[in-house]
Amino acid sequence: MDAPGVQAGHGEHGGRNAAAAAAAGTRLDPWFAAYAERAHGMRASEVRSLFAVANRPEVVSLAGGMPNIEGLPLDFLAEMTAKLLRERGTRALQYGGGQGEEELREQIVEVMRYDHVHAHPDDVVVTTGSQQALDLVTEIFVDPGDVVVAEAPSYVGALGVFRAYQADVVHVAMDEAGLVPEELDRCLAELKRQGRRVKLLYTVPNFHNPAGVTLTMERRPQIVEICRRHHVLVLEDNPYGLLGFDADPMPSLKSIDDDGVVYLGSFSKTFAPGYRVGWALAPHAVREKLVLASESAILSPTMMGQLSIAAYLSGYDWYGQVKSYREMYRERRDAMLSALAEFLPEASWTVPDGGFYTWVKLPDGLDAQAMLPRAVTNLVAYVSGTAFYADGQGHDHVRLSFCYPTPERIREGVRRLADVVRAEAELVRMFGTAPQPSRPGETVEFPSPDQV
Amino acid sequence: MDAPGVQAGHGEHGGRNAAAAAAAGTRLDPWFAAYAERAHGMRASEVRSLFAVANRPEVVSLAGGMPNIEGLPLDFLAEMTAKLLRERGTRALQYGGGQGEEELREQIVEVMRYDHVHAHPDDVVVTTGSQQALDLVTEIFVDPGDVVVAEAPSYVGALGVFRAYQADVVHVAMDEAGLVPEELDRCLAELKRQGRRVKLLYTVPNFHNPAGVTLTMERRPQIVEICRRHHVLVLEDNPYGLLGFDADPMPSLKSIDDDGVVYLGSFSKTFAPGYRVGWALAPHAVREKLVLASESAILSPTMMGQLSIAAYLSGYDWYGQVKSYREMYRERRDAMLSALAEFLPEASWTVPDGGFYTWVKLPDGLDAQAMLPRAVTNLVAYVSGTAFYADGQGHDHVRLSFCYPTPERIREGVRRLADVVRAEAELVRMFGTAPQPSRPGETVEFPSPDQV
Numbered sequence: 001m002d003a004p005g006v007q008a009g010h011g012e013h014g015g016r017n018a019a020a021a022a023a024a025g026t027r028l029d030p031w032f033a034a035y036a037e038r039a040h041g042m043r044a045s046e047v048r049s050l051f052a053v054a055n056r057p058e059v060v061s062l063a064g065g066m067p068n069i070e071g072l073p074l075d076f077l078a079e080m081t082a083k084l085l086r087e088r089g090t091r092a093l094q095y096g097g098g099q100g101e102e103e104l105r106e107q108i109v110e111v112m113r114y115d116h117v118h119a120h121p122d123d124v125v126v127t128t129g130s131q132q133a134l135d136l137v138t139e140i141f142v143d144p145g146d147v148v149v150a151e152a153p154s155y156v157g158a159l160g161v162f163r164a165y166q167a168d169v170v171h172v173a174m175d176e177a178g179l180v181p182e183e184l185d186r187c188l189a190e191l192k193r194q195g196r197r198v199k200l201l202y203t204v205p206n207f208h209n210p211a212g213v214t215l216t217m218e219r220r221p222q223i224v225e226i227c228r229r230h231h232v233l234v235l236e237d238n239p240y241g242l243l244g245f246d247a248d249p250m251p252s253l254k255s256i257d258d259d260g261v262v263y264l265g266s267f268s269k270t271f272a273p274g275y276r277v278g279w280a281l282a283p284h285a286v287r288e289k290l291v292l293a294s295e296s297a298i299l300s301p302t303m304m305g306q307l308s309i310a311a312y313l314s315g316y317d318w319y320g321q322v323k324s325y326r327e328m329y330r331e332r333r334d335a336m337l338s339a340l341a342e343f344l345p346e347a348s349w350t351v352p353d354g355g356f357y358t359w360v361k362l363p364d365g366l367d368a369q370a371m372l373p374r375a376v377t378n379l380v381a382y383v384s385g386t387a388f389y390a391d392g393q394g395h396d397h398v399r400l401s402f403c404y405p406t407p408e409r410i411r412e413g414v415r416r417l418a419d420v421v422r423a424e425a426e427l428v429r430m431f432g433t434a435p436q437p438s439r440p441g442e443t444v445e446f447p448s449p450d451q452v
Numbered sequence: 453m454d455a456p457g458v459q460a461g462h463g464e465h466g467g468r469n470a471a472a473a474a475a476a477g478t479r480l481d482p483w484f485a486a487y488a489e490r491a492h493g494m495r496a497s498e499v500r501s502l503f504a505v506a507n508r509p510e511v512v513s514l515a516g517g518m519p520n521i522e523g524l525p526l527d528f529l530a531e532m533t534a535k536l537l538r539e540r541g542t543r544a545l546q547y548g549g550g551q552g553e554e555e556l557r558e559q560i561v562e563v564m565r566y567d568h569v570h571a572h573p574d575d576v577v578v579t580t581g582s583q584q585a586l587d588l589v590t591e592i593f594v595d596p597g598d599v600v601v602a603e604a605p606s607y608v609g610a611l612g613v614f615r616a617y618q619a620d621v622v623h624v625a626m627d628e629a630g631l632v633p634e635e636l637d638r639c640l641a642e643l644k645r646q647g648r649r650v651k652l653l654y655t656v657p658n659f660h661n662p663a664g665v666t667l668t669m670e671r672r673p674q675i676v677e678i679c680r681r682h683h684v685l686v687l688e689d690n691p692y693g694l695l696g697f698d699a700d701p702m703p704s705l706k707s708i709d710d711d712g713v714v715y716l717g718s719f720s721k722t723f724a725p726g727y728r729v730g731w732a733l734a735p736h737a738v739r740e741k742l743v744l745a746s747e748s749a750i751l752s753p754t755m756m757g758q759l760s761i762a763a764y765l766s767g768y769d770w771y772g773q774v775k776s777y778r779e780m781y782r783e784r785r786d787a788m789l790s791a792l793a794e795f796l797p798e799a800s801w802t803v804p805d806g807g808f809y810t811w812v813k814l815p816d817g818l819d820a821q822a823m824l825p826r827a828v829t830n831l832v833a834y835v836s837g838t839a840f841y842a843d844g845q846g847h848d849h850v851r852l853s854f855c856y857p858t859p860e861r862i863r864e865g866v867r868r869l870a871d872v873v874r875a876e877a878e879l880v881r882m883f884g885t886a887p888q889p890s891r892p893g894e895t896v897e898f899p900s901p902d903q904v
Contacts, residue, residue, distance in 0.1 A: 285481030
């Protein structure tokens with residue numbers, strides 16, 4: 001039997017795309033010519049193999065966004081889960097409704113009160129992590145060529161989703177106080193003048209990934225008002241909101257304009273990611289579409305995960321656990337900042353009040369992407385700033401995460417990074433290499449969990 | 453603050469779509485004009501509220517596709533899961549890789565040996581139920597307007613996915629021996645002549661949902677050869693394959709042509725749906741795209757679910773459990789068939805050798821969709837045949853499932869259905885009502901877990 005690829009030149013699609021298919025090597029992929037247009041943008045990042053190396057224990061990874069869940073009460077969870085399976089096993093192991101369990105949605109409403117949100121459980125959709133919520137919102141709003149406005153820089157996993165739906169991402173500047181309202185207003189006015197269809201403002205107001213900054217209270221109603229005036233839906237992504245080091249959360253954008261905001265939440269950072277449970281809170285008609293889209297994608301979210309999290313929220317001092325996470329991450333943030341001050345004074349960085357990340361500007365002339373292989377060789381890993389832009393920016397930045405390694409390892413990682421930076425600066429001085437902007441879109445890649 | 457909807461007439465999108473938006477009631481949905489084109493096809497089925505009623509205990513539901521998992525060893529699962537959390541909790545509750553755990557993928561390879569598939573774990577992608585695999589395959593292959601060829605009738609959840617990606621579904625006839633090769637060949641040739649881009653043949657070869665038939669051994673290589681000749685990828689969906697009542701599974705299409713088939717599998721029917729774990733086995737280059745698409749959609753599948761299922765497969769006689777499921781479902785199938793023979797001899801039906809469903813042709817002149825409210829009033833529920841076609845067919849059929857109710861309840865349900873059918877026939881005789889084909893596409897709806 002011949003493989004289909006051998007016949008590609010004779011088939012309809014093969015014939016039409018014979019040249020392209022041959023060029024791309026149909027021998028390697030007999031289905032190359034059959035992919036949807038959106039799939040041609042899906043390719044593994046070149047740094048994936050590098051990150052495989054970076055996961056070796058001898059490498060200090062300041063790249064990953066994995067929470068440190070060592071502090072979880074495993075004995076409690078073991079007892080709780082055994083009880084759930086014994087007493088409600090046939091329910092926990094069955095299909096559930098597409099919107100998610102009411103019991104959990106009611107608890108999610110309580111969790112969101114910390115963000116000053118007063119919601120109804122009927123407006124909540126439980127999803128496979130908040131990543132699926134991001135995917136579903138994009139699915140129901142974004143046609144190819146539509147514009148999504150996003151912070152500069154933005155979460156790599158969101159850029160991957162927007163790219164999968166063939167959106168054009170337009171970045172708007174941030175500063176230490178978060179997204180800049182005047183820049184947003186100017187950008188939306190300009191896009192309107194160009195006749196572009198702007199569908200979403202995607203924003204992470206609290207402890208931004210990767211920038212580490214938080215939108216100030218003063219700017220929150222301004223951002224909401226600008227979007228309302230331009231009739232642009234706000235997609236507020238808030239995975240880290242409860243992980244502030246110094247204060248309780250500020251009012252979310254959702255709490256300021258219920259009709260104009262879809263809010264995304266997650267248990268991955270406040271509890272654990274292993275059940276893949278997140279949610280969206282949306283205006284009612286939007287929520288209906290989200291449920292339909294989710295049913296099409298996965299039928300229903302995991303009952304076992306939902307009932308486990310519901311049991312944890314009701315049976316354990318979950319907010320006490322959040323507080324202990326805060327202390328742990330604060331200590332790591334401190335270790336990161338003091339190591340940066342000690343070893344890398346020639347760089348500059350943001351000072352996060354919560355979350356997992358700081359955003360570091362390299363000394364002039366260095367290229368974060370070009371430097372990465374040498375960093376990994378020197379047993380330290382980071383994510384190049386280029387991952388967080390859809391337009392080729394970011395070569396002069398790196399994202400450093402302080403969530404997973406211990407304070408001692410963080411210090412050691414920054415020390416190694418400083419060595420790499422100095423060696424790289426020496427190279428630049430000798431050979432005059434300077435950062436080159438990539439072609440727009442070229443550096444956006446689908447996230448691997450290592451980079452989130 | 454005005455709601456955005458009030459300003460719809462002034463905004464860019466509002467202005468452009470003002471008439472449509474007004475007609476559709478922007479007061480109810482201020483974001484109506486902002487939806488993507490694909491979202492306009494997403495709407496709740498009219499029968500949803502009916503199914504909410506159908507879930508009441510007094511109604512015998514022959515509608516749902518929920519497996520009966522009463523036979524699961526809950527005490528064993530409780531102990532096993534507690535041990536997993538105590539000993540490997542920080543791994544089970546963490547993010548995993550986007551492709552899924554190697555440990556589980558190796559076991560999935562063993563499971564697929566029953567379908568005569570010899571695969572490598574590297575070609576397996578673990579997904580959020582096989583529904584997500586279906587969604588991902590469609591995402592990477594189907595552009596709007598592309599054709600997906602599917603059996604007549606087809607799984608409602610697959611039709612929902614194809615619709616979400618704006619595919620045109622073309623149905624090909626089945627008979628008691630499954631998909632008819634000559635009809636498939638003729639259909640693909642005709643589509644080629646029309647210049648259509650045919651991307652997939654979607655097929656459920658074993659214990660078809662909803663038709664209850666199985667593709668014969670003789671036809672399997674014929675179907676594969678026809679698709680290879682037309683360079684059409686086969687999407688083989690096999691959730692029920694291990695649930696045959698009389699014999700071990702026949703060789704899957706995947707085992708006949710590895711390069712030309714993407715195979716979808718699921719633990720939902722052979723174990724339980726509650727963890728939402730399924731998989732795709734795909735040619736290598738396709739598998740790479742599937743992983744990237746899945747990472748974009750959900751980052752990674754549930755570690756807790758994957759490790760739990762891995763522990764169940766390695767620690768329990770899971771195939772013994774499958775055998776006891778078979779006996780249980782066989783008894784229910786027998787109850788269904790004998791009740792049909794006793795109470796509804798004026799109908800005809802398929803005789804399934806496995807799985808969950810039989811496909812019943814109503815007496816002439818009856819309309820399954822129109823009759824459904826009266827059936828629910830008479831305390832029995834089914835799924836109208838119209839749900840399983842993208843082109844308005846199916847009014848003369850109902851799908852009856854025998855998976856969930858007890859044999860006694862099945863018998864009672866069929867008895868009630870027979871009463872409804874006879875009353876309906878009387879109405880038709882008196883008033884001459886006859887089935888009306890719907891407009892194509894109108895009756896395809898997103899599946900609710902009740903209907904899967």
